[in-house]
Amino acid sequence: MLRKSIALAVLGLALFAGAASAATTEKEPREVTWSFQGPFGKFDKAQLQRGYKVYREVCSACHAMDLMYYRNLGQKGGPFYDEKYKNPNDNPYVKSLAKDLQVPDIDSETGDVVQRPATSADRFIRPFPNEPAARASNGGALPPDLSVITKAREGGPAYIYSLLTGFREPPAGLTLPPGKHYNPYFPGDLASSWSGAAGKVPEGGAIAMPPPLAPGKVTFDDGKPSTVEQQAKDVTAFLAWAADPKAEERKGFGLGAMIYLLMFSVLLWFSYRKIWKNIGH
Amino acid sequence: MSGHSTYEPKTGFERWLDMRLPILRMAHDTIITFPTPKNLNYWWTFGGILALCLGIQIVTGIVLAMHYVPHVDMAFNSVQRIMRDVNYGWLIRNIHATGASMFFLAVYIHMFRGLYYGSYKAPREVLWLLGCVIYLLMIMTAFFGYVLPWGQMSFHGAVVITNLIGALPVVGPAITTWLWGGFAVDDPTLNRFFSLHYLLPFMIAGVVGLHIWALHVPGNGNPTGVNVKSAEDTVPFHPYYTVKDGFAISVFLLMFGVFVFYMPDALGDAANYIPANPLVTPPHIVPEWYLLPFYAILRAVPDKLMGVILMFGAIATLFVLPWLDTSKVRSMRYRPTARLYFLIFVFVCIVLGFCGAHPPDEPVIGHSPSGMILLDADLNSWVWLSRFGALYYFAYFWVITPVLGLTETPLPAPESISSPVLSHPATTPTGAVASPEKRG
Numbered sequence: 001m002l003r004k005s006i007a008l009a010v011l012g013l014a015l016f017a018g019a020a021s022a023a024t025t026e027k028e029p030r031e032v033t034w035s036f037q038g039p040f041g042k043f044d045k046a047q048l049q050r051g052y053k054v055y056r057e058v059c060s061a062c063h064a065m066d067l068m069y070y071r072n073l074g075q076k077g078g079p080f081y082d083e084k085y086k087n088p089n090d091n092p093y094v095k096s097l098a099k100d101l102q103v104p105d106i107d108s109e110t111g112d113v114v115q116r117p118a119t120s121a122d123r124f125i126r127p128f129p130n131e132p133a134a135r136a137s138n139g140g141a142l143p144p145d146l147s148v149i150t151k152a153r154e155g156g157p158a159y160i161y162s163l164l165t166g167f168r169e170p171p172a173g174l175t176l177p178p179g180k181h182y183n184p185y186f187p188g189d190l191a192s193s194w195s196g197a198a199g200k201v202p203e204g205g206a207i208a209m210p211p212p213l214a215p216g217k218v219t220f221d222d223g224k225p226s227t228v229e230q231q232a233k234d235v236t237a238f239l240a241w242a243a244d245p246k247a248e249e250r251k252g253f254g255l256g257a258m259i260y261l262l263m264f265s266v267l268l269w270f271s272y273r274k275i276w277k278n279i280g281h
Numbered sequence: 282m283s284g285h286s287t288y289e290p291k292t293g294f295e296r297w298l299d300m301r302l303p304i305l306r307m308a309h310d311t312i313i314t315f316p317t318p319k320n321l322n323y324w325w326t327f328g329g330i331l332a333l334c335l336g337i338q339i340v341t342g343i344v345l346a347m348h349y350v351p352h353v354d355m356a357f358n359s360v361q362r363i364m365r366d367v368n369y370g371w372l373i374r375n376i377h378a379t380g381a382s383m384f385f386l387a388v389y390i391h392m393f394r395g396l397y398y399g400s401y402k403a404p405r406e407v408l409w410l411l412g413c414v415i416y417l418l419m420i421m422t423a424f425f426g427y428v429l430p431w432g433q434m435s436f437h438g439a440v441v442i443t444n445l446i447g448a449l450p451v452v453g454p455a456i457t458t459w460l461w462g463g464f465a466v467d468d469p470t471l472n473r474f475f476s477l478h479y480l481l482p483f484m485i486a487g488v489v490g491l492h493i494w495a496l497h498v499p500g501n502g503n504p505t506g507v508n509v510k511s512a513e514d515t516v517p518f519h520p521y522y523t524v525k526d527g528f529a530i531s532v533f534l535l536m537f538g539v540f541v542f543y544m545p546d547a548l549g550d551a552a553n554y555i556p557a558n559p560l561v562t563p564p565h566i567v568p569e570w571y572l573l574p575f576y577a578i579l580r581a582v583p584d585k586l587m588g589v590i591l592m593f594g595a596i597a598t599l600f601v602l603p604w605l606d607t608s609k610v611r612s613m614r615y616r617p618t619a620r621l622y623f624l625i626f627v628f629v630c631i632v633l634g635f636c637g638a639h640p641p642d643e644p645v646i647g648h649s650p651s652g653m654i655l656l657d658a659d660l661n662s663w664v665w666l667s668r669f670g671a672l673y674y675f676a677y678f679w680v681i682t683p684v685l686g687l688t689e690t691p692l693p694a695p696e697s698i699s700s701p702v703l704s705h706p707a708t709t710p711t712g713a714v715a716s717p718e719k720r721g
Contacts, residue, residue, distance in 0.1 A: 024564065039543050067361050144555075148361065151546060152554035243554075246364065246371040253372065254542025261535045268528040275524050279319055279516060280699075 025203045026187040027166070029158035032233070036240060039255075042248055043241050048079035050220050051238025054231050057218050059146065062138060062209075064126040067147035068242055070098040071120040077248045079238070089120045101125050139179040141208030148243040150236070157240045159185065164232035167211035171202050180206035286310050311497060316515035317522050318503035320698050324398075325501070326529030327391040333530055334384040335489060339482050341377040349429065351475035353468045356431035357556040375545040381423050382548045383537050385571035388416060392599075397623055399611030400502045406603040408495040411488055413599045418485045420572065420596075425478035427569060431471065432553030437566045439466045439474070445579070448586040465559070506611025507694055514698040565640060573637030574630050578674065580641050581667035583657060591671065598678045605678055607686030615692040622681050629673045636667040 035044040052073065055065075073080045074091030085091040098118040103125055107114045118125065127143075128134035135142050150157045162185040170182035173196030188205015213228045220226055224234075241247070288309040290296040299306055348367050350359035363370035392412070395401055401409035428439045443466060447457040462469030500509060509515055516522075540547065548570060552563045568576050575592050582588035598605075613620040641664035644650050651661035658664045 067358065067365065072365075148554045152551055154551050156551075250371055250375070250542055250545070254538060257542065258535065258538050261531060261538060265528065265531040265535060268524060268531050272524045272528050275520050279521065 024187040024189050024205065025201075026205065027162070027184040027203045029155040029162040029185060030165070032158050032161055034157060034237065034240070036237065036247065039251055041251070043077065043237065045079060045081070046222055047234050047237045048241050050218075050222065050224060050230075051234040051236070051241075052079050053220065054213075054218050054235035055146070055238055058212050058231075059235065060124070060127060062127050062134070062143040063146045064128075064143075065124045065147045065242060066126070066145050068124045069120070070094050070118060070122055070124070072242075072245060073097065074120065075245065077245060078241070091120065094120045098122060139208055143209070146239055146242070150240045150243045152243075157236050160239060161232050161236040163207075164213060164236065165228060166204075172196070174202060176206045180208060181210055183207045287314050311493070311518075312523070313517065313519045315497065315518040316500065316509070316512070317518050318501055318509055318514055318698055319516045319521070320503050320505065321501060321522070321525075322504055323525075323529055324390070324394040324504075326526045327387050327394065328496075329526035330387045330530055330533050331384070331391060332489065333533075334380060334387055335482065335485060337376060338380050338384060339486070341373045341380065342479070342482065344373050345377055346475075346479060349475070351429070351472050353431060353471055353557070356429060356471060360430045372541070375541045379537070379540040379545060379548060381426060382540070382569070382571065383533075384419065385423070387533070388419060389571070392416070393627060396602075396626075397613050397620075398502055398504060399506055399606070399608070399613070401603045402606060402611050403603070404499045405495070405502065408492065408499070409603055410600060411492040411495055413596075415485055415488050415492060416599070417596060418481055418488065422478060422481040422485065423569065423571070425474040425481070428471065428474045429478060430553060431557045433555045433557055433561070433563050434550045434553040434566065436466060436557030436559065437563055438568055439470065441566055442568075443470075445585070445589045445592075448589045450586070502611065503698060504612060504614060505695055505698055506614070507696075507698055510697045511699070567638055570634065570638075573635075574633035574670075574674075575637070577633040577637035577663075577667040578671045580637070581664060581671045591675075595671075595674060598675065602678060602682070605682050607683050608689070608691070609686070610691040610694060612694070615694045616685075616689060617692065618689045619682075619685050622677060622685065625673070626677045629670050629677075633667065633670040633674065636663045636670060639663040641667070 035041060035047065055063075071088040071091075071094060072078055074085060074088035074094035075081060076088075078088070080091060080093045080097075081088070082091055082093065088094060098120050101118040102115040103118045103122050105114055105116045106112070128137065131142060144152075150160055153159045155162070163183060166183050166185040167181060168184070170176055174182060174190060174193055175195065176182060176193050182202075182204065183206075184202065184204030186205040186207040188207075189201075190205060191201050193206065194201045213231045215228060216226050218226055218231055220230075220234075224230055244250075286306055286309070288299075288303075288306040290299045290305070295305060298304070345363065348359065348363045348370065350356055360374070363374050365371075367373075395409065395412070424438075424442060428435045443457055443460055446460060447453040449456065458464060460470070461467065462473060503509075550567065567573065575595055578595050579588040579592040582591055608616065608619065610616055613623055639645075642658060642662050644659070644661045645663055645666050646661055650659035653660045655665065
């Protein structure tokens, strides 16, 4: 009985260890400064516009953003916010952006499945109708939804930016399976693909996404040079905004709340001193 | 201390009501004139802070429940929708989510306060027990609540914790199935967790009522641990403690605000922004920070059932503490040896928190194991640190506390609350009153 329980215990720990020692490694994300970082940071509207263009022309070929609607682009703090249109659904630029895209719908007369131009109230169009279709087109891998991607990854925007700019040729000795790409920032365990010196397994992992960005791949309307760095930075800013579209409102509200609480605390402190003045304690 | 009432109805209506339901009298006696020791320090303000935390969680929670959809296909998106499309939804949800952490931070300070100043000793054992019940209910409520956003950590956390029940011999699997409402964590589980998450806070509120009642019978303890002897030892609760608690609450809210407005996700896990997927297990499943020490104790034991027993035992121990402590001296101000062990205990609890956050076999110091294998794991690993930590945790309550009370020599405590406080300002370090010659 005792031996059995010891064996079970060892097995249990081995499983524990096994789960943990499939040790994934990755490079620390690059240092990068954002306009939206810190307690007073704000999104750069021009950058968000460029970022949306990168998403629209590159990322959206495979990645959905199910939490985003076209109207969001025209809401306060969004890339195409226009003070004249408080209701973002009325924003003509957003309307025209949406109109160029086709969304599936049901014809209310006939019940047939039809395609119609999108409106600002529509969800961002999905590249694939369902998960199996997405996997079938991507060698079995599922491109994750990007709505909250900068919050859903350790390292946040810096990680996304590093990943997008981090693709490089695999070092000699690393043979990746077909359809996989080397990226030192992508968490993974490359030991099984490594034929070089033991203990020198390269950091990072094999990602199914091919390098998505290339110089000149997107033409920026504001004339910014279209480098990979620039595209990556802009699209990351856009994704950070999409993950937290109320960040600016939050920080602004917070500033007022903190000032109020600070003054309230000071007043209470002096009240406390006054009331307790004659009490020995 | 619950002396005779000094309430005098002022209007005809108040007199009329007082004859029928003396609720204004009760309010007057508990929050206006209640005699409170005049030497309470800021550690005593956390009771008020906790009442506020409970209120905040209930109010924000009721609003969130109006928008939340407890369904496996919609829960994740409904929470995101609250953050995006509900007016001030981001504010309400951030307050509720970080509020849970603030609530636990405050309750831990409140509990350590109780341990240090011997607040659980006669005649306040029932007060302490009710506090333990509240804490247990808080853990359950927080766990249910964490499942609701239905992210990866929500789901897999729920799987891990509910599976612990399955470790119980004979009845375990049946109870687990009953808890799940099926054969896995799924829609029925989410629905009942939502229901219970809504129910338990009101139960907490009820027990808080009892907790305050039990406080008002013997009255507050105080940093000296000496009983109140005369009226000059006390001040009326209002305005003396309403203003002091009010100040502390305001400062607490400032800290709360830093998290709500500037780092709402700092206390959460990135994996919980990925919708729950039963087929993909996150590499490291960890509970929220406030449960990490117990998680470390659970994982310190290679046997699942023993781990579960020890984890629940760690909380159960708190319930019997009043009868484990043999010391007649309440406050550790006058128990220098006990104070040392207490400080180590606080440190160990924090260390256990770090243990719970790391994979068990990862080295603690540096990046490589020590090479010294003890039993089943390297000595330089979080699992061994957890074991030492867990050992101290239990030893503190079951060995050190009973033995120390019998063997230590406490310092002389003051005659009354007023005698030390009148001759020394409040800024004097603790312990200095009784034995100035023994301090640096």
